[in-house]
Amino acid sequence: MRRLLVLAPALVLLAGCHPSSPAKETPSSSAPASSASASAGLPPDPQPVRTAECPYLSNETVQDANGQHVTKVSVSDDEPHPACFFYRPDGSLQLTVRVYVGKSDVATALVNKAAPVDTSNPASDPAGWKGGYQPSGDGVVYAVAKGDAAVIVTSNQKQSIKARTVAKKAIAALKL
16 A cells, blocks of 8 residues: 555656656666656756765775776765766766765665666675665666665776775765
8 A cells, every 4th residue: 555655646747758758867877767766756866067076985095996097076966965976087987976865765766776676686785785786888886775875886897896895985984
């Protein structure tokens, strides 16, 4: 019954969707956004809006973990923790870190959107955090949630340990 009540607004929104208005894809999206998840109250995927330092991860931390030099960092307008977008010397995106703090069901849904339970490998690092990791495009996504918080890292590297290391560093820096 509770699931029906949660899904009812999504079904109403889906009924009004028109095929000529596709969902907007973003650089930090590790999986295509479904209309159902977007209408179920998930915040939109973050967008890089300005060049700035990441408030919770240094360039050196990302360089050491991901194995590539960072030449530019952009951040989103998300509050209280902006998403951070780290770029390589050739200008391409190498790593994105998205932090969500709010409702626990939304945190879990964001992780499931990035690394669906049905298709991803289970992730439980750091201790107490749960989620998944899986290949994503030319790289990997590592997504975990704990309580009302979620951390989603996408990397252009195929080794999940690199994204996991960045996630752990972000969680430690933010004291989540």
